[in-house]
Amino acid sequence: MVGDGDRKELTRRGDVLATRRREYDEDDVRVRPGKSSRPRTRTRPRHENAVDGFVIAVDRGRYTCVHPDAGPDAPTVTAMRARELGRKSVVVGDRVGLVGDTSGAPGALARIVRIAERTSVLRRTAEDDATTAEGRLERVVVANADQLVIVSALADPPPRTGFIDRCLVAAYDADIEPLLCLTKADLAGPEAVLDYYTELELPYVLLRPDSALDALRALLAGRVSVLVGHSGVGKSTLVNRLVPEADRAVGTVSAIGRGRHTSTSAVALRLPPLPGPDGDPGWIIDTPGVRSFGLAHVSAESLLHGFPDLVDATVDCPANCPHTGDEADCALDAWVAAGKADPRRLASYRRLLASRSGESDPREPDRNPGDPLAGS
Numbered sequence: 445m446v447g448d449g450d451r452k453e454l455t456r457r458g459d460v461l462a463t464r465r466r467e468y469d470e471d472d473v474r475v476r477p478g479k480s481s482r483p484r485t486r487t488r489p490r491h492e493n494a495v496d497g498f499v500i501a502v503d504r505g506r507y508t509c510v511h512p513d514a515g516p517d518a519p520t521v522t523a524m525r526a527r528e529l530g531r532k533s534v535v536v537g538d539r540v541g542l543v544g545d546t547s548g549a550p551g552a553l554a555r556i557v558r559i560a561e562r563t564s565v566l567r568r569t570a571e572d573d574a575t576t577a578e579g580r581l582e583r584v585v586v587a588n589a590d591q592l593v594i595v596s597a598l599a600d601p602p603p604r605t606g607f608i609d610r611c612l613v614a615a616y617d618a619d620i621e622p623l624l625c626l627t628k629a630d631l632a633g634p635e636a637v638l639d640y641y642t643e644l645e646l647p648y649v650l651l652r653p654d655s656a657l658d659a660l661r662a663l664l665a666g667r668v669s670v671l672v673g674h675s676g677v678g679k680s681t682l683v684n685r686l687v688p689e690a691d692r693a694v695g696t697v698s699a700i701g702r703g704r705h706t707s708t709s710a711v712a713l714r715l716p717p718l719p720g721p722d723g724d725p726g727w728i729i730d731t732p733g734v735r736s737f738g739l740a741h742v743s744a745e746s747l748l749h750g751f752p753d754l755v756d757a758t759v760d761c762p763a764n765c766p767h768t769g770d771e772a773d774c775a776l777d778a779w780v781a782a783g784k785a786d787p788r789r790l791a792s793y794r795r796l797l798a799s800r801s802g803e804s805d806p807r808e809p810d811r812n813p814g815d816p817l818a819g820s
């Protein structure tokens with residue numbers, strides 16, 4: 445039973461809470477004066493005046509955002525995470541709601557009050573994780589990407605199919621389209637790599653220093669594409685060619701707004717306008733600190749999505765077959781023995797399976813042993 449005195453006390457407490465909330469919302473909700481005909485309902489969403497933002501860089505609790513439809517010269521908005529988001533992480537590619545000072549003026553700080561439901565998530569490996577708060581909080585490294593551009597050199601360094609296979613699994617699992625970008629085509633031909641992936645009908649582009657980039661730009665248009673690749677494959681060279689105005693190093697620093705360090709987290713860069721009347725040129729997201737993608741969350745069956753050339757074999761596997769090499773009845777062995785898939789592909793699948801349970805040998809996580817493509 446709540447007596448009258450208690451009720452008053454409760455009401456007063458309620459008022460205090462309401463006041464606090466109003467203070468908290470002050471700059472978010474501007475109540476129009478004098479429009480009494482417009483009833484204020486309790487179900488009205490909070491932060492109805494929040495503006496849309498697209499997160500292009502993250503650095504130590506500061507999020508650099510742009511208005512998704514703003515022109516290339518529009519100022520970026522620096523924001524922090526509102527307390528009400530709790531432990532939810534905000535990552536590059538997130539579509540967010542911003543309140544507070546969203547002017548982008550020097551020193552202005554906005555707040556992220558909403559994160560739109562993500563259409564895709566890419567996660568990094570455990571080894572990469574410990575260094576950042578975002579990494580510890582959640583291993584998502586990029587949200588809402590449409591395409592994963594796997595950058596691999598054809599020589600110097602030699603292509604690593606184990607790395608490409610891992611990226612393919614991450615892409616298919618996240619429902620992101622893969623695109624194989626083979627650089628240094630002036631040094632070696634693509635035949636060996638393309639032969640390895642012949643069953644997959646994987647889209648690819650070949651690049652040499654003097655290549656026109658029109659075909660690649662057409663594949664990037666209208667999409668958010670994440671670039672991933674090992675050190676030395678020519679990814680920075682490619683990014684600088686694609687976004688010439690924003691020399692990569694300069695772009696990173698100014699996007700984050702701090703002078704000193706080279707970012708090791710992802711950064712989204714707007715591609716320059718395409719020739720022609722309109723059309724969205726798209727965004728690329730560079731991931732300098734991300735060496736590979738974690739697959740610990742991917743089930744053995746989902747892992748097969750990266751190996752469409754092996755999938756059909758598994759209808760003949762016993763129920764709950766782990767598909768490992770020591771499973772005598774696994775149909776994958778017979779499938780390969782019958783010449784229906786490349787044995788290197790099965791070996792690669794099983795390596796990823798094994799690496800997943802222990803999350804990999806950190807020294808050489810993505811090298812396929814005995815694979816001539818893997819180099820020495």
Ligand SMILES: Nc1nc2c(ncn2[C@@H]2O[C@H](COP(=O)(O)OP(=O)(O)OP(=O)(O)O)[C@@H](O)[C@H]2O)c(=O)[nH]1
Binds near residue numbers: 627673674678
């Ligand atoms: N022959 C040849 N060399 C290239 C090509 N693209 C890049 N390079 C060279 O490869 C080396 C590595 O290129 P980067 O762009 O720094 O490679 P990266 O992938 O960004 O490597 P990190 O900076 O270590 O992450 C540089 O010396 C480039 O000049 C290419 O198409 N052909």
Ligand SMILES: [Zn+2]
Binds near residue numbers: 758766768773
């Ligand atoms: Zn099996």
